[in-house]
Amino acid sequence: MGANQFRGGLLSPKEHRRSSSGSSGSRKSSPSLPQRKLRNSSRASPNRSNSFSSVFPHEVFMKMLSFLDAEDLCRVGRVSNLFHLLSQDTTLWYDLLLKDYSHRLNYVTQEERDKRMTSWQASPLTSYIRERRRFFDINLKSPDYLAIYVIDHPEFNMVLTDTINSEESGSDIERASFRRLRQTWSTNIAESVKRNFDFVREAYHNIVLWKTLSDKVKELVPQQSGVRYECVLDDDGELILDITNRLDEKTMEHILNQLKENVELLTFLGGPKFNVRRIQS
């Protein structure tokens, strides 16, 4: 996990943020989906093959789904009518937003929360995306919010600190600015973020991406296979997955497809845009 896993994108001024596919958030809940299954009550011995989808009370499903993230919730919504309805729940999406942006929404009062929730009911997913995009933008525009974000997210802070401490390449000017940053970073993060806003913004953009995807890769690569891999974001905002041991073709395809889907969902859900591509070695 060296410094250059996202270095290219970090130092290039490129604007590879989301494309202008403005229509993507226009999902309406389909009126044709029947409501009938939503309120099944529990029974004692569910052992028919199709039991799973009808056996749980509503609140049990909600508890289960509350552990999923946005990407998974989208996928689950495509399983069946019942799951589609369940995945449209306002509270689920609102809580997801709170989880992602707790550093900002924390200060929202209960009344405000209820009021906003009501306005969310028509289309929770769309509302979620709208808000998430808004926060993503705010973080990228406001030094204050970005500083709060860095302080609130120890993992992000750690990766950033590692980068700052290990950065040796680049021009003299770059090296000098890194040296200055190193000195202030450990003592006053908020101040450092504000002073080096452009740098941290790029890093935020790239690390959030990189982290999300490399977590995904970690999940996907078979654990006992002794496979070593590295995720790198290159200059063009492409994620390169470097796998040292050979995996069989099927597994590779599976990983690649999953990553692609994840990337598409991530972009759709208000994240930045980037590509996953396989390089033949």
Added chain:
Amino acid sequence: MASESISVTTSDDQTIQLSRKHAQMSQTINSMLEDSVGADQEAIPLPNVSSEVLKKVIDWCTHHENDPAPVEKVKKLNKKREYKAKNSTISDEWDKNFVNAELRVIVDILLAANYLDVKGLFELMCKHIANELKGKTPDQIRERFGIQDDLTEEDKAAMRKAWGATKNDS
């Protein structure tokens, strides 16, 4: 003084003894006990729980009997922490082993935990199922849980379009 063990009758008409401590981990039984102070000689009927499943629940309670009680009502001040803590990782090794069971058993335990209102166990089972749902395509989820695909092609097309999914996972 109430006796140290409680007897309950399960759905398959078995009478099972459990210690007061374990019984009180179930909010449902606990409130029944409170309602009938002094008259607790009779077995408590649990028409929704089979003896097989109840034994599993007792196993779990035995392992977790000394856990600190869950902190109730985290108020606004702690909200942030609360949201952050909501991830589905199962950290306890014993628990990991416990959920390593057939789907039918998992479902039964989850329903029993819900009915008996055993918070920790309920949480654990929900986490487990959430983990099973994670990172799977809709097809894989259907296969894993034996769910019938009752979405029309139209529904699917609309969802695909809206959620930007790849073509090959229906």
